[in-house]
Amino acid sequence: MTYSSRRGFLKLGLLAGVASALPGILRAEGARVYAPARTAWRTFELRTTIVPPAGQGATQVWLPLPDLATDWQRTRDDRWSGNAMKTEIVTDPASGARMLRASFAADEAAPTLTLISTVETRDRVIDWSANTPAQEDPAVLRAALAPSRMKPLDGVVLKTARSITAGATTDVEKVRAIYDWIVATCHREPSVPGCGPGDIAAVLTQTGYAGKCADLNGLFVGLARASGVPARDVYGVRVAPSAFDYKQLGGTPEKLSGAQHCRAEVWLEDYGWVAMDPADVLKVMRQEREDWIKDRENPLIAPVDAALFGNWEGNWIAYNTASDVILPGSSAGPLPFLMYPQGENRAGRFDELAADTFSYKITAEEVGA
Known part of the structure; x- marks a missing residue:
């Protein structure tokens, strides 16, 4: 496992354990908690x-x-x-x-x-210590490795993927490297309309590694596919505030017309489909406070950065994982x-x-x- 992989897993485990055991102390000391956990189902009328x-x-x-x-x-x-x-x-x-x-x-x-x-x-969580082989329809995995109109897997996308994952020997290491690269290299651009067009080649060549969730999580998916790891976007809408008081990670139930959000997931043989959302890390960095936070170790950012590699909060409803959709x-x-x-x-x-x-x-x- 690479250094970045070890760092990410250790940070995630530490934050999750501390958050579940000592939430009162953490809040009293001013530290932030973002730790999705498997809880009871919630029911929404959308x-x-x-x-x-x-x-x-x-x-x-x-x-x-x-x-x-x-x-x-x-x-x-x-x-x-x-x-x-x-x-x-x-x-x-x-x-x-x-x-x-x-x-x-x-x-x-x-x-x-x-x-x-x-x-x-409900919250989506992963236990990285539970290595249980998973099964999926081969046709589904083939689709999760295929290019789409907005996700070419050759040219600059393939070149970038090879550079990012050089030295990685497992799919988990590749995914960790891609996630870390996006959070470290890309940024959210609030002026982009909607969730962005999802044109990942443009993100790498024209926009200065900037965009919104369909661009940034779409880039994550494209880079994973170009690295041989099945991945797909998951398109949906935020339906409730975050339970952890992050205003950028929740929706206002009375007005959700602009609360659409694209997430991502990857297929890992020992875990099945695994949640990913580097775009939301970048959203918190850019918009949770008035100033742009560029330090991943900042106490406001670190819990989100750690958790969204494998987990996400259940205040969001998914529609589908489709691309190049025919109406x-x-x-x-x-x-x-x-x-x-x-x-x-x-x-x-x-x-x-x-x-x-x-x-x-x-x-x-x-x-x-």
């Missing part, structure tokens, strides 16, 4: 209400459905209401990602659709990912980031079991 523009011909909308059944998330049900002339659940033909499609008549004066998904979540029935081309409501009419595809003019609202409410 509500998306969309009001497409009227008077512009026949209209279609597509809303992503929380589509993962895992040991950290499960969907109870999806239900919807509105005045669409047709609603149906459809899937992206390549990935199988599910979405609700609604069609509105050209003369509908006030089109509207509300989707409510009831989803259970069934759409006249436009594929999307790099499906994390926002989508729509189109005779004027073309709506701007997914214009939640006010496109007019959609996303909220969440935590409900009893």
